[in-house]
Amino acid sequence: MEDQVEVLREVFGESSSDSEDLDPQLNSKQIADPIPSWEEIKKINGLWLCRNFLSPQHQSSLVSSVLKEGWFNEDSHNQAMRFGDLPAWAIELSSSIREAILVGDHVSESIDLVTSNGGTEPCLLPSNLLWREPLFDQLIVNVYHPGEGICAHVDLMRFEDGIAIVSLESSCVMHFTRVEEGGSDINKHGEKHPIPVLLTPGSLVLMSGEARYQWKHEINRKPGFQIWEAQELVQERRISITLRKLCQVD
Numbered sequence: 001m002e003d004q005v006e007v008l009r010e011v012f013g014e015s016s017s018d019s020e021d022l023d024p025q026l027n028s029k030q031i032a033d034p035i036p037s038w039e040e041i042k043k044i045n046g047l048w049l050c051r052n053f054l055s056p057q058h059q060s061s062l063v064s065s066v067l068k069e070g071w072f073n074e075d076s077h078n079q080a081m082r083f084g085d086l087p088a089w090a091i092e093l094s095s096s097i098r099e100a101i102l103v104g105d106h107v108s109e110s111i112d113l114v115t116s117n118g119g120t121e122p123c124l125l126p127s128n129l130l131w132r133e134p135l136f137d138q139l140i141v142n143v144y145h146p147g148e149g150i151c152a153h154v155d156l157m158r159f160e161d162g163i164a165i166v167s168l169e170s171s172c173v174m175h176f177t178r179v180e181e182g183g184s185d186i187n188k189h190g191e192k193h194p195i196p197v198l199l200t201p202g203s204l205v206l207m208s209g210e211a212r213y214q215w216k217h218e219i220n221r222k223p224g225f226q227i228w229e230a231q232e233l234v235q236e237r238r239i240s241i242t243l244r245k246l247c248q249v250d
């Protein structure tokens with residue numbers, strides 16, 4: 001493991017734990033993020049979570065960049081969308097996402113190339129999506145105040161496969177439910193549903209394939225739904241940044 005960390009350090013630079021004396025004047029590009037550790041969400045093919053995607057310093061600088069845009073100066077505004085040319089901080093965020101995927105694939109390849117059933121370890125994002133240019137050209141920033149969430153949905157088909165969601169400020173539980181399922185407690189795949197995923201500040205969710213097309217995602221912040229390990233989460237403001245790529249129309 002030390003060897004792998006050493007290789008990653010050489011390729012991608014220092015991890016934040018090695019650079020604790022960060023200069024507050026550093027710009028966001030210089031704010032070192034930890035070496036990403038990825039978690040595959042069991043039962044949902046194509047759903048990956050990187051809980052330590054952004055260092056605390058990078059999270060605060062990102063929140064400042066978002067708020068500086070002035071999109072949320074009025075309380076009634078809680079969503080902003082951008083298409084095509086994205087702000088510099090979003091382009092930088094896209095590069096960090098690609099880098100985190102590359103590092104993650106590198107680590108899982110060298111640790112465990114072959115799964116217990118003999119197949120190869122699934123990749124974080126298929127390479128045709130990872131290497132498309134640009135990786136993302138559409139941005140949504142959502143600001144949620146306590147009690148506010150988003151209804152169960154599959155993202156519109158006008159967006160390509162391969163969607164990233166970055167969470168900032170306050171944790172929440174996102175629930176995933178299979179598209180075809182009705183109200184029964186156990187679905188035909190033997191899953192109890194919905195499947196909860198805890199999104200902590202600084203985390204990154206990647207959805208592709210089944211996770212993007214066959215599962216709905218939702219955030220229900222009404223009392224009784226934001227529960228993790230038997231504790232109701234304390235809700236504060238949450239900001240999310242969703243990055244997607246528009247489908248080409250010929």
Ligand SMILES: O=C(O)CCC(=O)C(=O)O
Pocket residue numbers: 140142150155165217240242
């Ligand atoms: O806020 C989030 O984490 C999810 C946002 C979302 O699903 C969307 O905008 O489509």
Ligand SMILES: [Fe+2]
Pocket residue numbers: 153154155217
């Ligand atoms: Fe969505």
